Amino acid sequence: MTLVFHNLRKQYGSHVAIDDVSTVFQPGLIHGIIGPNGAGKSTLINMTAGSYLVSGGRISLDDRTLSGLKKYQIANSGVARTYQNIRLFDQMTVLENLEVCFYPTQVGQVWREILWPPFAAKRRINRRDVCMELLSFFGLQHYADAEAGSLPYGRQRMLEIARALVTNPRVLLLDEPAAGLNHHETTELTARLAELKSPDRIMIVVEHDMDLVMSVCDRIVVMHHGKLLFQGTPAEVQASSDVQLAYLGTANDIDDIKTAAKDRRAQLGIRARRRT
Ligand SMILES: Nc1ncnc2c1ncn2[C@@H]1O[C@H](COP(=O)(O)OP(=O)(O)OP(=O)(O)O)[C@@H](O)[C@H]1O
Ligand SMILES: [Mg+2]
Known part of the structure; x- marks a missing residue:
């Protein structure tokens, strides 16, 4: 590569x-x-x-x-990126900032999630696990439910990198x-x-x-x-x-x-x- x-x-x-x-x-x-x-x-x-x-x-x-x-x-x-000036979803929680990034690459799965609730539940747990693992890596796990915009500036920078890593x-x-x-x-x-x-x-x-x-x-x-x-x-x-x-x-x-x-x-x- x-x-x-x-x-x-x-x-x-x-x-x-x-x-x-x-x-x-x-x-x-x-x-x-x-x-x-x-x-x-x-x-x-x-x-x-x-x-x-x-x-x-x-x-x-x-x-x-x-x-x-x-x-x-x-x-x-x-390809994933972060910005020179932080661009988080300020009103979403820290965890939601990461979870939301799962969707764009898996649009095909959306119908399966809608039509088959057990599938949706399993994927929701999987999504959460991956995101929590990333948050822990950056020492952000305790902020998971806080609004992203309320985080100290340095933590926001880390969160932006964590978000870029969601899609591996x-x-x-x-x-x-x-x-x-x-x-x-x-x-x-x-x-x-x-x-x-x-x-x-x-x-x-x-x-x-x-x-x-x-x-x-x-x-x-x-x-x-x-x-x-x-x-x-x-x-x-x-x-x-x-x-x-x-x-x-x-x-x-x-x-x-x-x-x-x-x-x-x-x-x-x-x-x-x-x-x-
Ligand atoms: N959207 C834009 N429209 C017009 N000119 C731009 C735009 N973006 C950058 N430039 C110009 O292009 C040149 C390179 O800008 P760029 O932002 O890539 O530099 P940089 O190396 O990232 O600088 P810095 O260290 O200040 O971030 C500069 O002269 C800048 O003014
Ligand atoms: Mg620049």
Whole structure:
């Protein structure tokens, strides 16, 4: 299984946000996408999940071309995502936020559930078990009956990731999962992400928190002004003078990159909290 960007391009009007990006994402690895503000990271996630159309090039998962498919078709191909700004169903309970995600991929089962109550009851229990297991994994089991919107911000971030995992996706796309989290929460998230790594799953994490990226990612793509500037292991990225230039406009070492990224993350956290 591989997810491939083939000469991807995205234009918003006359603005070229993604310019000829080609790369390969493999299962069993956590792929980081980093880059300064406006580099095109979220645009890559949005095109992969089908939220935005591609303007040129192609995205494929194995032999299937994803770009051009509808969002639900891409989801049914095994792609799930979280958003840079949390998008939960605030008025539903924590458990309902997960349970509701069972339905879209199993529309064919709806009639069976309606016509045969024992089948519906069995599936309801199964659904609940899977969801409770996921909630426990993220330490959210005690919040199961609370309204999602009432959860502390850090718990909402975890809930969003749990929700993305309900369908057991082959491709998990996380757009700034650590935005707005405090140090303790980020450490917890880092541990959870490492545990989610699986030979059957491609994980892509867009992130500004360099400690998280450098500790949990196996491969990193560095975006700059819509172009793929560099790709390699965390060590190779840290050693790249091109990356240092992109972040800082001057060649400096990784500590300066981390500081620059943290400043950016702090701004984002404030912005994210304000929006939710
Ligand atoms: N819906 C849109 N309409 C018009 N321009 C957009 C849209 N979404 C993104 N852009 C522009 O495309 C470029 C890339 O944006 P994108 O959100 O992908 O960057 P990013 O790397 O995720 O940045 P950040 O780190 O701030 O989240 C930016 O110049 C942005 O202003
Ligand atoms: Mg973004």
